Amino acid sequence: MGTDERPVVVLTRIADPTADMVIRELTARGVPVVRFDPADFPMTVRLTARVGDGTGITGRLLAGNREVDLGSVRAVYYRRPSPFTFITLRPEDRPWAIAQARYGLGGVLMALPGARYVNHPDAVAAAEPKPVQLATAHDAGLRVPPTIITDSVDDVRAFVAEVGPIVYKPLYHAPYQVGGQPAAVWTTEVDPSQLDATIRQTAHLFQAKVNKTADVRVTVVGDRVFAAIVRDAELDWRTRQDQLDWQPVEPPGEVAKAMLDYLDRFGLAFGCFDFAVDRDGGWWFLECNPNGQWGFIQKATGAPIAAAFADLLATGRA
Known part of the structure; x- marks a missing residue:
């Protein structure tokens, strides 16, 4: 049986410990990984792409000393790329160059044939507005505070x-x-x-305000659900998340089902959900970050979240 040499492309900035966790998992499985920050275009990232002639997008991308065949990418992990800056250009020229790069390089990276996106930038953008999140959560059967x-x-x-x-x-x-x-x-x-x-x-x-007794962060990757609970946190636990005692928890079945439905409505492969748990044990949806942080949950609970990402990126299923 031949070895699958199709790479996983990871789009993120230089310092990204969360991406590092997934890359280590992929590398341990022998999956080729090409990591780069699109903001490095056109300095250390170069692009030549063609469309037409009876095919979709073809061509190549150079990232440092790595060359990527645009038609051979198996998956794209869209993490936290930096914004384009073009600081070497005159200030009056930068907005034009940034727009061309965003819709040129960015457009190509959003249309790679046959690649699995985790998550596709269009899906992330659609799922970011809070009113859309709340309305979709309600429609999916989750409890939403007034x-x-x-x-x-x-x-x-x-x-x-x-x-x-x-x-x-x-x-x-x-x-x-x-x-x-x-x-x-x-x-x-x-x-x-x-x-x-x-x-x-x-x-x-x-x-x-939910009269809460606990907060829950749920990371859903494909159809795998990793939930962690913390009690006696601040009103907003993010103010001191590294000091909290996160513990694994099993979400109610109807909540888990509704979260999968929620992600499916946006075409998302993963999302980080936040819930408040009230004194009666009810789970109240607060938000879902379509590109959220989860590394601190794996570190605290040992949940194999990075491995689930690697499964999704390497094989197309969680």
């Missing part, structure tokens, strides 16, 4: 009167600075007396 997205302070006050205590969540984690320094915006409980007209300045997401 939520309002609005720029009206009066409607927020009416929402508080209806549901009780609420929290604020950013709709998207965009770059943010305080006093010239990078800052993070976490989930925060809202004092209704502080609601004012500044809400009118943009869209805000407010959600009924």
